[in-house]
Amino acid sequence: MHIIEILGYLASFIVAISLMMSSVIWLRILNLAGSLIFSIYGFIIKSYPVGFLNLFICLVNVYFLLKMSKTSEYFSLLEVLSNSSYLQKFIEFYNKDINKFFPLFDFKSKNKILNNLEDKDIRYFFILRDLIPAGLIIIEKKENFDYIHLDYVIPAYRDFKIADFLFVKNKNYFFQHGYTKLRTHASHNLHSSYLKKIGFNRIDKDEFGEIYEMNLLKE
Structure with missing residues (x-):
């Protein structure tokens, strides 16, 4: 040819x-x-x-x-309660795509958490981009670190602007809510690359995948 x-x-x-x-x-x-x-x-x-x-x-x-x-876009965080109807609808709608990058996040089992109003250690934040719910982050406060169960962005907005807003320009928001050491699992190559790019460091590996951490106190 x-x-x-x-x-x-x-x-x-x-x-x-x-x-x-x-x-x-x-x-x-x-x-x-x-x-x-x-x-x-x-x-x-x-x-x-x-x-x-x-x-x-x-x-x-x-x-x-x-x-x-x-173009100047407006980013903000909106915390919702665990029993939010929109929260559950959002996860249901994007569940298949979420599981591609977060196979540990099983909606059916997490549904118990979503409906547990007494669990004050888990918080749910929508990332709004020009008031459009473009992403969802779920964080659990643990004894020595803060575990990110979900850091999901819908397909149309995957350009790292949300990550820049969350982990670079808006770190004070995490401090204000008592988060200082963020930790999460990565069991997908694309997710691992994403975490490295936004400043997370691989610290260990277990049966669930690679463990990444961002120490906000050292940033």
């Missing part, structure tokens, strides 16, 4: 993959890459309509990526 044909197939593949992305920013990035290769391919084979059309698509993607990078 000629290298020019491979270029065309590669461009088609990348564009197709981009359309499968649930995250808008990744859709734009991959679509930009695919369109750029398609544009080069079009000019090489002297199919100028293909070249110019895809060059225009590249410019459109660049425009929206720049616009997204400059």
Whole structure:
């Protein structure tokens, strides 16, 4: 197969993959890459309509990526009670996706916790992004550390902005609620990479997976 044909197939593949992305920013990035290769391919084979059309698509993607990078978004935390109807509906709706990254979090067994009003050691926070409930974090206060049962972000908002808000810009919020040492398990490679990127350190491993910790007092 000629290298020019491979270029065309590669461009088609990348564009197709981009359309499968649930995250808008990744859709734009991959679509930009695919369109750029398609544009080069079009000019090489002297199919100028293909070249110019895809060059225009590249410019459109660049425009929206720049616009997204400059857009100021409002982030906030909203604590809810364990018997919140919306909390349970949220977990039910995203349960399948949650289990991909948090296989230890079983909704059916955790449902007992969600309905236990007397358990004051477990707190539930929605992460609001422009008032949209884009994520959920569940933290349990233990004797020597604070265990994160769930740190979940819905697919459309997985661009690390929420993580930056939670663990970088909003650390004082954790201090105000008495959290100083955060710990969690990672049994998925993507989750491990995410934890390392936001500042967690691997400290151990057990039968449930790798154990990561962030000591806020040392940050």
